[in-house]
Amino acid sequence: PSLQNKKKVLDDKVRAIQGLAAGGSVHSYKVLQGVVEDKSQPVEVLTAARKAMYQTRKALFGDTPPAEEA
Numbered sequence: 001p002s003l004q005n006k007k008k009v010l011d012d013k014v015r016a017i018q019g020l021a022a023g024g025s026v027h028s029y030k031v032l033q034g035v036v037e038d039k040s041q042p043v044e045v046l047t048a049a050r051k052a053m054y055q056t057r058k059a060l061f062g063d064t065p066p067a068e069e070a
Contacts, residue, residue, distance in 0.1 A: 013045045021052035029056045 017035065020028040035041060035049040 010042060010044060013041070014048045017045065017048045017052050021055050024056055024059050026060065029053060029060065032056060 020032055032049050032053045036046060036053060
C-alpha cells in the first residue's frame with residue numbers, strides 16, 4: 001500500500017470517529033469504546049477515539065467519571 005493510501009485510510013477512520021462523537025448516543029459510546037480497546041489501531045485513531053469517548057460520556061452523563069471496578 002502506498003503512503004498516500006495509508007493517509008487516506010487514517011483520515012477516513014478519524015472522520016468516522018468524529019461522526020460517532022457527533023451522534024452522541026450510548027451506542028456510539030460503546031462503538032468508540034471498542035475502538036479504544038483495539039490496540040492494533042494507529043495512535044492517531046486511538047487518541048481521537050479517546051477524546052470522542054470523553055466528549056460523548058460528558059454529553060450523556062455529565063462530568064462524572066466512570067465508576068471504577070474493584
